[in-house]
Amino acid sequence: MEGVINVLKPPGMTSSDVVVWLRKLLKIKKVGHTGTLDPGVAGVLPICVGRGTRLAEYITEQGKAYIAEVTFGITTETQDASGKVTKRTSPDLKRSDLERVIPSFQGKVSQIPPMYSAVRKEGKHLYEYARQGLAVEIAPREVSIYKLELAKWYEGEYPRAILEIECSKGTYIRTISHDLGQALGCGAHMSYLVRVRSGPFKIQASWTLEEIEEATGLGNYAFLLPLTAGIDLPQVFLSAVRGNAFRHGLPTKREWVKSSSEGSEPFVQVIEDGKLIGIGIWREEGLFPHKVLI
Structure with a gap:
Protein backbone atom coordinates (compact mmCIF):
# COMPACT_ATOMS: atom_id res chain seq x y z
CA MET A 1 0.00 0.00 0.00
CA GLU A 2 1.46 3.33 -1.08
CA GLY A 3 0.35 6.73 -2.27
CA VAL A 4 -1.00 10.04 -1.02
CA ILE A 5 -4.35 10.79 0.64
CA ASN A 6 -5.99 14.20 0.36
CA VAL A 7 -7.44 14.36 3.88
CA LEU A 8 -9.92 16.98 5.05
CA LYS A 9 -8.65 17.50 8.59
CA PRO A 10 -11.39 18.42 11.05
CA PRO A 11 -10.87 21.09 13.71
CA GLY A 12 -9.93 19.69 17.11
CA MET A 13 -7.42 17.13 15.85
CA THR A 14 -3.69 17.65 15.49
CA SER A 15 -1.96 16.59 12.28
CA SER A 16 -0.27 13.82 14.29
CA ASP A 17 -3.68 12.63 15.52
CA VAL A 18 -4.73 12.13 11.91
CA VAL A 19 -1.56 10.12 11.19
CA VAL A 20 -2.13 7.84 14.20
CA TRP A 21 -5.79 7.35 13.22
CA LEU A 22 -4.84 6.33 9.66
CA ARG A 23 -2.10 3.98 10.84
CA LYS A 24 -4.68 2.06 12.87
CA LEU A 25 -7.29 2.08 10.11
CA LEU A 26 -4.95 1.05 7.27
CA LYS A 27 -2.81 -1.23 9.48
CA ILE A 28 0.41 0.24 8.12
CA LYS A 29 3.25 1.94 10.01
CA LYS A 30 4.61 4.14 7.23
CA VAL A 31 2.20 7.06 7.37
CA GLY A 32 3.22 10.72 7.63
CA HIS A 33 1.74 14.18 7.13
CA THR A 34 3.21 16.93 4.97
CA GLY A 35 3.12 19.99 7.16
CA THR A 36 1.39 20.73 10.42
CA LEU A 37 -2.05 22.32 10.64
CA ASP A 38 -2.89 23.83 14.04
CA PRO A 39 -5.51 21.81 15.98
CA GLY A 40 -8.19 24.48 15.52
CA VAL A 41 -7.63 24.73 11.76
CA ALA A 42 -9.59 22.64 9.27
CA GLY A 43 -8.71 21.84 5.69
CA VAL A 44 -6.46 20.02 3.29
CA LEU A 45 -3.80 17.82 4.90
CA PRO A 46 -1.97 15.57 2.42
CA ILE A 47 -0.97 12.29 4.05
CA CYS A 48 1.76 10.08 2.61
CA VAL A 49 1.49 6.30 2.85
CA GLY A 50 4.17 3.62 2.35
CA ARG A 51 6.95 4.74 0.02
CA GLY A 52 5.06 8.01 -0.32
CA THR A 53 6.53 9.09 3.02
CA ARG A 54 9.87 9.57 1.24
CA LEU A 55 8.23 12.25 -0.90
CA ALA A 56 6.78 14.26 1.99
CA GLU A 57 9.51 16.92 1.74
CA TYR A 58 8.57 17.72 -1.88
CA ILE A 59 4.85 18.03 -1.08
CA THR A 60 5.60 20.22 1.95
CA GLU A 61 7.63 22.64 -0.21
CA GLN A 62 4.65 23.45 -2.44
CA GLY A 63 2.40 26.51 -2.08
CA VAL A 196 -8.31 25.02 0.80
CA ARG A 197 -5.22 23.86 -1.10
CA SER A 198 -1.83 22.33 -0.42
CA GLY A 199 0.26 21.95 -3.56
CA PRO A 200 -1.98 20.24 -6.16
CA PHE A 201 -4.46 18.98 -3.53
CA LYS A 202 -7.73 20.94 -3.34
CA ILE A 203 -10.43 20.87 -0.69
CA GLN A 204 -13.11 20.01 -3.27
CA ALA A 205 -11.46 16.61 -3.82
CA SER A 206 -10.54 15.92 -0.19
CA TRP A 207 -11.83 13.01 1.89
CA THR A 208 -13.20 13.26 5.43
CA LEU A 209 -12.07 10.67 7.96
CA GLU A 210 -15.58 9.24 7.99
CA GLU A 211 -15.53 8.80 4.19
CA ILE A 212 -12.13 7.10 4.34
CA GLU A 213 -13.32 4.74 7.08
CA GLU A 214 -16.47 3.83 5.16
CA ALA A 215 -14.57 3.23 1.91
CA THR A 216 -11.96 1.07 3.64
CA GLY A 217 -14.70 -1.08 5.17
CA LEU A 218 -15.97 -1.75 1.65
CA GLY A 219 -12.48 -2.58 0.35
CA ASN A 220 -12.48 0.62 -1.71
CA TYR A 221 -9.16 2.51 -1.69
CA ALA A 222 -10.06 5.18 -4.23
CA PHE A 223 -8.88 7.81 -1.72
CA LEU A 224 -5.29 6.54 -2.10
CA LEU A 225 -3.83 8.56 -4.98
CA PRO A 226 -0.70 7.55 -6.94
CA LEU A 227 2.61 9.05 -5.85
CA THR A 228 2.76 11.19 -9.00
CA ALA A 229 -0.40 13.02 -7.91
CA GLY A 230 1.34 14.61 -4.97
CA ILE A 231 4.25 16.37 -6.61
CA ASP A 232 3.92 19.46 -8.75
CA LEU A 233 7.12 18.79 -10.71
CA PRO A 234 7.67 18.12 -14.43
CA GLN A 235 7.83 14.48 -15.47
CA VAL A 236 10.51 12.73 -17.47
CA PHE A 237 10.32 9.21 -18.87
CA LEU A 238 13.06 6.61 -19.03
CA SER A 239 13.32 3.31 -20.86
CA ALA A 240 13.71 0.10 -18.85
CA VAL A 241 17.47 0.16 -19.43
CA ARG A 242 17.91 3.79 -18.30
CA GLY A 243 15.43 3.27 -15.45
CA ASN A 244 17.60 0.45 -14.16
CA ALA A 245 20.66 2.71 -14.44
CA PHE A 246 18.80 5.45 -12.51
CA ARG A 247 17.98 3.01 -9.71
CA HIS A 248 21.67 2.18 -9.44
CA GLY A 249 22.69 5.82 -9.14
CA LEU A 250 23.89 6.34 -12.71
CA PRO A 251 23.20 9.49 -14.81
CA THR A 252 21.43 9.55 -18.17
CA LYS A 253 22.31 11.80 -21.10
CA ARG A 254 19.70 14.38 -22.05
CA GLU A 255 19.13 12.89 -25.49
CA TRP A 256 18.08 9.59 -23.86
CA VAL A 257 15.41 11.26 -21.71
CA LYS A 258 11.86 11.91 -22.90
CA SER A 259 10.49 15.00 -21.17
CA SER A 260 6.90 16.21 -20.81
CA SER A 261 8.05 19.78 -20.23
CA GLU A 262 10.76 22.13 -21.42
CA GLY A 263 10.64 24.10 -18.15
CA SER A 264 13.66 25.26 -16.20
CA GLU A 265 12.76 23.34 -13.03
CA PRO A 266 15.92 21.48 -11.89
CA PHE A 267 14.01 18.70 -10.10
CA VAL A 268 11.75 16.30 -12.01
CA GLN A 269 9.67 13.20 -11.42
CA VAL A 270 11.28 10.18 -13.07
CA ILE A 271 8.81 7.72 -14.59
CA GLU A 272 9.53 4.22 -15.89
CA ASP A 273 6.75 2.07 -17.33
CA GLY A 274 4.11 4.35 -15.82
CA LYS A 275 5.54 4.22 -12.30
CA LEU A 276 7.36 6.88 -10.31
CA ILE A 277 10.82 5.51 -9.53
CA GLY A 278 12.36 8.62 -8.01
CA ILE A 279 13.20 12.30 -8.17
CA GLY A 280 15.89 13.38 -10.60
CA ILE A 281 17.91 16.56 -10.96
CA TRP A 282 19.13 18.12 -14.20
CA ARG A 283 22.79 18.96 -14.42
CA GLU A 284 24.86 20.03 -17.36
CA GLU A 285 25.87 16.44 -18.14
CA GLY A 286 22.32 15.07 -17.99
CA LEU A 287 19.78 13.62 -15.55
CA PHE A 288 21.10 12.46 -12.17
CA PRO A 289 19.28 10.54 -9.41
CA HIS A 290 18.35 12.74 -6.43
CA LYS A 291 16.06 10.32 -4.59
CA VAL A 292 15.44 6.72 -5.67
CA LEU A 293 12.18 5.07 -4.59
CA ILE A 294 12.50 1.66 -6.21
Whole structure:
Protein backbone atom coordinates (compact mmCIF):
# COMPACT_ATOMS: atom_id res chain seq x y z
CA MET A 1 0.00 0.00 0.00
CA GLU A 2 1.46 3.33 -1.08
CA GLY A 3 0.35 6.73 -2.27
CA VAL A 4 -1.00 10.04 -1.02
CA ILE A 5 -4.35 10.79 0.64
CA ASN A 6 -5.99 14.20 0.36
CA VAL A 7 -7.44 14.36 3.88
CA LEU A 8 -9.92 16.98 5.05
CA LYS A 9 -8.65 17.50 8.59
CA PRO A 10 -11.39 18.42 11.05
CA PRO A 11 -10.87 21.09 13.71
CA GLY A 12 -9.93 19.69 17.11
CA MET A 13 -7.42 17.13 15.85
CA THR A 14 -3.69 17.65 15.49
CA SER A 15 -1.96 16.59 12.28
CA SER A 16 -0.27 13.82 14.29
CA ASP A 17 -3.68 12.63 15.52
CA VAL A 18 -4.73 12.13 11.91
CA VAL A 19 -1.56 10.12 11.19
CA VAL A 20 -2.13 7.84 14.20
CA TRP A 21 -5.79 7.35 13.22
CA LEU A 22 -4.84 6.33 9.66
CA ARG A 23 -2.10 3.98 10.84
CA LYS A 24 -4.68 2.06 12.87
CA LEU A 25 -7.29 2.08 10.11
CA LEU A 26 -4.95 1.05 7.27
CA LYS A 27 -2.81 -1.23 9.48
CA ILE A 28 0.41 0.24 8.12
CA LYS A 29 3.25 1.94 10.01
CA LYS A 30 4.61 4.14 7.23
CA VAL A 31 2.20 7.06 7.37
CA GLY A 32 3.22 10.72 7.63
CA HIS A 33 1.74 14.18 7.13
CA THR A 34 3.21 16.93 4.97
CA GLY A 35 3.12 19.99 7.16
CA THR A 36 1.39 20.73 10.42
CA LEU A 37 -2.05 22.32 10.64
CA ASP A 38 -2.89 23.83 14.04
CA PRO A 39 -5.51 21.81 15.98
CA GLY A 40 -8.19 24.48 15.52
CA VAL A 41 -7.63 24.73 11.76
CA ALA A 42 -9.59 22.64 9.27
CA GLY A 43 -8.71 21.84 5.69
CA VAL A 44 -6.46 20.02 3.29
CA LEU A 45 -3.80 17.82 4.90
CA PRO A 46 -1.97 15.57 2.42
CA ILE A 47 -0.97 12.29 4.05
CA CYS A 48 1.76 10.08 2.61
CA VAL A 49 1.49 6.30 2.85
CA GLY A 50 4.17 3.62 2.35
CA ARG A 51 6.95 4.74 0.02
CA GLY A 52 5.06 8.01 -0.32
CA THR A 53 6.53 9.09 3.02
CA ARG A 54 9.87 9.57 1.24
CA LEU A 55 8.23 12.25 -0.90
CA ALA A 56 6.78 14.26 1.99
CA GLU A 57 9.51 16.92 1.74
CA TYR A 58 8.57 17.72 -1.88
CA ILE A 59 4.85 18.03 -1.08
CA THR A 60 5.60 20.22 1.95
CA GLU A 61 7.63 22.64 -0.21
CA GLN A 62 4.65 23.45 -2.44
CA GLY A 63 2.40 26.51 -2.08
CA LYS A 64 -0.74 26.72 0.06
CA ALA A 65 -4.09 28.50 -0.18
CA TYR A 66 -6.35 29.56 2.68
CA ILE A 67 -9.60 31.28 3.51
CA ALA A 68 -9.16 33.24 6.72
CA GLU A 69 -11.48 35.25 8.93
CA VAL A 70 -9.80 38.22 10.62
CA THR A 71 -11.47 40.05 13.51
CA PHE A 72 -10.30 43.63 14.09
CA GLY A 73 -10.15 45.36 17.46
CA ILE A 74 -9.27 42.22 19.44
CA THR A 75 -5.64 41.17 19.97
CA THR A 76 -4.67 37.81 21.48
CA GLU A 77 -1.40 36.39 22.78
CA THR A 78 -1.42 33.60 20.17
CA GLN A 79 -2.61 35.81 17.28
CA ASP A 80 -5.63 33.50 16.84
CA ALA A 81 -8.90 32.73 18.64
CA SER A 82 -7.34 30.12 20.93
CA GLY A 83 -5.29 32.61 22.91
CA LYS A 84 -5.96 34.95 25.81
CA VAL A 85 -7.27 38.38 24.79
CA THR A 86 -4.64 41.00 25.50
CA LYS A 87 -6.42 44.10 24.18
CA ARG A 88 -9.85 45.23 23.01
CA THR A 89 -10.86 48.36 21.19
CA SER A 90 -13.87 49.34 19.06
CA PRO A 91 -12.22 50.59 15.87
CA ASP A 92 -13.75 53.08 13.49
CA LEU A 93 -12.68 50.92 10.57
CA LYS A 94 -13.98 50.84 7.01
CA ARG A 95 -13.53 48.34 4.21
CA SER A 96 -11.53 50.94 2.28
CA ASP A 97 -9.03 51.19 5.16
CA LEU A 98 -8.19 47.51 4.86
CA GLU A 99 -8.06 47.64 1.07
CA ARG A 100 -5.55 50.47 1.36
CA VAL A 101 -2.99 48.43 3.38
CA ILE A 102 -3.43 45.02 1.71
CA PRO A 103 -1.03 45.71 -1.21
CA SER A 104 1.89 46.18 1.21
CA PHE A 105 1.39 42.59 2.40
CA GLN A 106 1.77 41.04 -1.05
CA GLY A 107 4.90 39.71 -2.72
CA LYS A 108 8.01 38.84 -0.73
CA VAL A 109 7.55 40.01 2.84
CA SER A 110 9.48 39.69 6.08
CA GLN A 111 7.50 37.88 8.77
CA ILE A 112 8.31 37.25 12.43
CA PRO A 113 6.87 33.86 13.51
CA PRO A 114 4.53 34.02 16.52
CA MET A 115 5.84 33.03 19.96
CA TYR A 116 3.17 30.36 20.17
CA SER A 117 4.51 28.33 17.26
CA ALA A 118 6.58 25.21 16.63
CA VAL A 119 9.53 27.18 15.23
CA ARG A 120 12.71 26.16 17.03
CA LYS A 121 15.31 28.38 18.68
CA GLU A 122 18.35 26.81 20.34
CA GLY A 123 16.72 23.39 20.30
CA LYS A 124 13.41 24.43 21.86
CA HIS A 125 10.04 25.30 20.32
CA LEU A 126 9.04 28.94 20.64
CA TYR A 127 5.83 27.93 22.40
CA GLU A 128 7.95 26.36 25.18
CA TYR A 129 9.55 29.75 25.85
CA ALA A 130 6.13 31.44 25.68
CA ARG A 131 4.58 29.06 28.22
CA GLN A 132 7.47 29.81 30.60
CA GLY A 133 6.90 33.53 30.17
CA LEU A 134 10.32 33.99 28.59
CA ALA A 135 10.93 36.61 25.91
CA VAL A 136 13.38 35.59 23.20
CA GLU A 137 14.57 37.34 20.09
CA ILE A 138 12.98 35.88 16.95
CA ALA A 139 14.68 36.33 13.62
CA PRO A 140 12.35 37.43 10.81
CA ARG A 141 12.15 35.26 7.74
CA GLU A 142 11.13 35.92 4.18
CA VAL A 143 7.92 34.40 2.85
CA SER A 144 5.98 34.96 -0.36
CA ILE A 145 2.35 36.08 -0.50
CA TYR A 146 1.14 35.39 -4.03
CA LYS A 147 -2.45 36.47 -3.43
CA LEU A 148 -4.17 38.44 -0.66
CA GLU A 149 -7.71 39.49 -1.53
CA LEU A 150 -10.62 40.77 0.52
CA ALA A 151 -13.60 38.53 -0.25
CA LYS A 152 -16.14 39.82 2.30
CA TRP A 153 -16.41 42.60 4.87
CA TYR A 154 -18.68 42.66 7.92
CA GLU A 155 -19.40 45.86 9.85
CA GLY A 156 -19.83 45.84 13.63
CA GLU A 157 -18.24 46.74 16.93
CA TYR A 158 -15.42 44.39 15.93
CA PRO A 159 -15.33 44.39 12.12
CA ARG A 160 -14.51 41.10 10.38
CA ALA A 161 -12.92 40.37 7.02
CA ILE A 162 -12.83 37.18 4.96
CA LEU A 163 -9.51 36.95 3.11
CA GLU A 164 -8.38 34.65 0.31
CA ILE A 165 -4.67 33.96 0.61
CA GLU A 166 -2.15 32.05 -1.49
CA CYS A 167 1.36 31.82 -0.09
CA SER A 168 4.60 29.92 0.22
CA LYS A 169 5.23 27.24 2.81
CA GLY A 170 6.10 28.47 6.28
CA THR A 171 3.75 31.47 6.11
CA TYR A 172 1.78 32.15 9.29
CA ILE A 173 -1.72 33.35 8.42
CA ARG A 174 -2.34 34.39 12.02
CA THR A 175 0.73 36.62 11.81
CA ILE A 176 -0.64 38.22 8.63
CA SER A 177 -3.88 38.84 10.55
CA HIS A 178 -2.03 40.33 13.54
CA ASP A 179 0.17 42.50 11.33
CA LEU A 180 -2.84 43.83 9.42
CA GLY A 181 -4.28 44.94 12.74
CA GLN A 182 -1.01 46.63 13.67
CA ALA A 183 -0.86 48.43 10.32
CA LEU A 184 -4.38 49.75 10.89
CA GLY A 185 -3.65 50.78 14.48
CA CYS A 186 -6.49 48.77 16.04
CA GLY A 187 -5.13 45.26 16.53
CA ALA A 188 -6.57 42.04 15.08
CA HIS A 189 -6.45 38.28 15.33
CA MET A 190 -7.23 35.33 13.08
CA SER A 191 -10.65 34.16 14.23
CA TYR A 192 -10.98 31.19 11.82
CA LEU A 193 -8.94 29.46 9.13
CA VAL A 194 -9.48 26.80 6.48
CA ARG A 195 -6.74 25.52 4.21
CA VAL A 196 -8.31 25.02 0.80
CA ARG A 197 -5.22 23.86 -1.10
CA SER A 198 -1.83 22.33 -0.42
CA GLY A 199 0.26 21.95 -3.56
CA PRO A 200 -1.98 20.24 -6.16
CA PHE A 201 -4.46 18.98 -3.53
CA LYS A 202 -7.73 20.94 -3.34
CA ILE A 203 -10.43 20.87 -0.69
CA GLN A 204 -13.11 20.01 -3.27
CA ALA A 205 -11.46 16.61 -3.82
CA SER A 206 -10.54 15.92 -0.19
CA TRP A 207 -11.83 13.01 1.89
CA THR A 208 -13.20 13.26 5.43
CA LEU A 209 -12.07 10.67 7.96
CA GLU A 210 -15.58 9.24 7.99
CA GLU A 211 -15.53 8.80 4.19
CA ILE A 212 -12.13 7.10 4.34
CA GLU A 213 -13.32 4.74 7.08
CA GLU A 214 -16.47 3.83 5.16
CA ALA A 215 -14.57 3.23 1.91
CA THR A 216 -11.96 1.07 3.64
CA GLY A 217 -14.70 -1.08 5.17
CA LEU A 218 -15.97 -1.75 1.65
CA GLY A 219 -12.48 -2.58 0.35
CA ASN A 220 -12.48 0.62 -1.71
CA TYR A 221 -9.16 2.51 -1.69
CA ALA A 222 -10.06 5.18 -4.23
CA PHE A 223 -8.88 7.81 -1.72
CA LEU A 224 -5.29 6.54 -2.10
CA LEU A 225 -3.83 8.56 -4.98
CA PRO A 226 -0.70 7.55 -6.94
CA LEU A 227 2.61 9.05 -5.85
CA THR A 228 2.76 11.19 -9.00
CA ALA A 229 -0.40 13.02 -7.91
CA GLY A 230 1.34 14.61 -4.97
CA ILE A 231 4.25 16.37 -6.61
CA ASP A 232 3.92 19.46 -8.75
CA LEU A 233 7.12 18.79 -10.71
CA PRO A 234 7.67 18.12 -14.43
CA GLN A 235 7.83 14.48 -15.47
CA VAL A 236 10.51 12.73 -17.47
CA PHE A 237 10.32 9.21 -18.87
CA LEU A 238 13.06 6.61 -19.03
CA SER A 239 13.32 3.31 -20.86
CA ALA A 240 13.71 0.10 -18.85
CA VAL A 241 17.47 0.16 -19.43
CA ARG A 242 17.91 3.79 -18.30
CA GLY A 243 15.43 3.27 -15.45
CA ASN A 244 17.60 0.45 -14.16
CA ALA A 245 20.66 2.71 -14.44
CA PHE A 246 18.80 5.45 -12.51
CA ARG A 247 17.98 3.01 -9.71
CA HIS A 248 21.67 2.18 -9.44
CA GLY A 249 22.69 5.82 -9.14
CA LEU A 250 23.89 6.34 -12.71
CA PRO A 251 23.20 9.49 -14.81
CA THR A 252 21.43 9.55 -18.17
CA LYS A 253 22.31 11.80 -21.10
CA ARG A 254 19.70 14.38 -22.05
CA GLU A 255 19.13 12.89 -25.49
CA TRP A 256 18.08 9.59 -23.86
CA VAL A 257 15.41 11.26 -21.71
CA LYS A 258 11.86 11.91 -22.90
CA SER A 259 10.49 15.00 -21.17
CA SER A 260 6.90 16.21 -20.81
CA SER A 261 8.05 19.78 -20.23
CA GLU A 262 10.76 22.13 -21.42
CA GLY A 263 10.64 24.10 -18.15
CA SER A 264 13.66 25.26 -16.20
CA GLU A 265 12.76 23.34 -13.03
CA PRO A 266 15.92 21.48 -11.89
CA PHE A 267 14.01 18.70 -10.10
CA VAL A 268 11.75 16.30 -12.01
CA GLN A 269 9.67 13.20 -11.42
CA VAL A 270 11.28 10.18 -13.07
CA ILE A 271 8.81 7.72 -14.59
CA GLU A 272 9.53 4.22 -15.89
CA ASP A 273 6.75 2.07 -17.33
CA GLY A 274 4.11 4.35 -15.82
CA LYS A 275 5.54 4.22 -12.30
CA LEU A 276 7.36 6.88 -10.31
CA ILE A 277 10.82 5.51 -9.53
CA GLY A 278 12.36 8.62 -8.01
CA ILE A 279 13.20 12.30 -8.17
CA GLY A 280 15.89 13.38 -10.60
CA ILE A 281 17.91 16.56 -10.96
CA TRP A 282 19.13 18.12 -14.20
CA ARG A 283 22.79 18.96 -14.42
CA GLU A 284 24.86 20.03 -17.36
CA GLU A 285 25.87 16.44 -18.14
CA GLY A 286 22.32 15.07 -17.99
CA LEU A 287 19.78 13.62 -15.55
CA PHE A 288 21.10 12.46 -12.17
CA PRO A 289 19.28 10.54 -9.41
CA HIS A 290 18.35 12.74 -6.43
CA LYS A 291 16.06 10.32 -4.59
CA VAL A 292 15.44 6.72 -5.67
CA LEU A 293 12.18 5.07 -4.59
CA ILE A 294 12.50 1.66 -6.21
